Amino acid sequence: xxxxxQSPASLVLQEGENAELQCNFxxxxxxxxWFYQHPxxxxxxxxxxxxxxxxxxxxxxxxxxxxxxxxxxxxSSQTTDSGTYFCAIRSSNTNxxxxxxxTRLQVLP
Amino acid sequence: xxxxxxSPRNKVTVTGGNVTLSCRQTxxxxxxxxxxxxxxxxxxxxxxxxxxxxxxxxxxxxxxKATRTTQEDFFxxxxxxxxxxxxxxxxxxxxxxGGEDTQYFGPGTRLLxx
Numbered sequence: 001x002x003x004x005x006q007s008p009a010s011l012v013l014q015e016g017e018n019a020e021l022q023c024n025f026x027x028x029x030x031x032x033x034w035f036y037q038h039p040x041x042x043x044x045x046x047x048x049x050x051x052x053x054x055x056x057x058x059x060x061x062x063x064x065x066x067x068x069x070x071x072x073x074x075x076s077s078q079t080t081d082s083g084t085y086f087c088a089i090r091s092s093n094t095n096x097x098x099x100x101x102x103t104r105l106q107v108l109p
Numbered sequence: 110x111x112x113x114x115x116s117p118r119n120k121v122t123v124t125g126g127n128v129t130l131s132c133r134q135t136x137x138x139x140x141x142x143x144x145x146x147x148x149x150x151x152x153x154x155x156x157x158x159x160x161x162x163x164x165x166x167x168x169x170x171x172x173x174k175a176t177r178t179t180q181e182d183f184f185x186x187x188x189x190x191x192x193x194x195x196x197x198x199x200x201x202x203x204x205x206x207g208g209e210d211t212q213y214f215g216p217g218t219r220l221l222x223x
Binding site for chain 2: 031035041096
């Protein structure tokens with residue numbers, strides 16, 4: 001079954017609103033990461049966050065490992081935040097990297 | 110920022126054709142990866158390598174071979190391409206220092222198998 005589930009699948013915001021993206025994983029996971037994919041396709045790493053809370057700019061990632069969940073909070077969203085956000089885990093059972101299917105975010109001006 | 114390049118950026122081939130996708134990273138990263146991205150599946154790991162001459166099998170290896178010829182270069186080979194291999198392919202590299210595993214991605218290669 002699906003090891004990594006993300007919600008919501010898509011999200012539309014007005015510029016300035018906050019966003020909360022969720023990632024739940026079904027297996028014992030290590031090395032949880034968040035990635036951002038530009039509308040044009042380019043992928044970049046946002047956070048490596050296996051546990052706890054990390055901040056960068058307007059982004060905050062919180063991972064609660066024993067509850068098998070992570071969230072990505074975007075404050076004061078901007079149109080340039082539009083794109084798709086993926087979380088990925090490395091399963092400690094298989095040592096394979098597994099990505100979720102992503103949350104597509106659209107921020108309107 | 111680590112540099113990862115891929116070639117070609119776009120490729121069209123026919124069923125049964127032979128295709129090689131190339132990836133180069135210039136930051137001496139140990140690990141390199143090949144992923145495919147399809148609608149509804151996110152990214153799926155095909156093969157990865159932790160050094161020249163090494164190859165590890167990923168989650169969706171069927172129909173793909175890979176070869177890591179140098180620290181910098183990682184190739185993905187489709188020897189008998191099928192329409193199911195039409196996809197967007199990403200290469201990535203990582204340092205694997207101290208347990209952190211930030212991956213740096215190439216721009217992607219769009220492959221169409223007719």
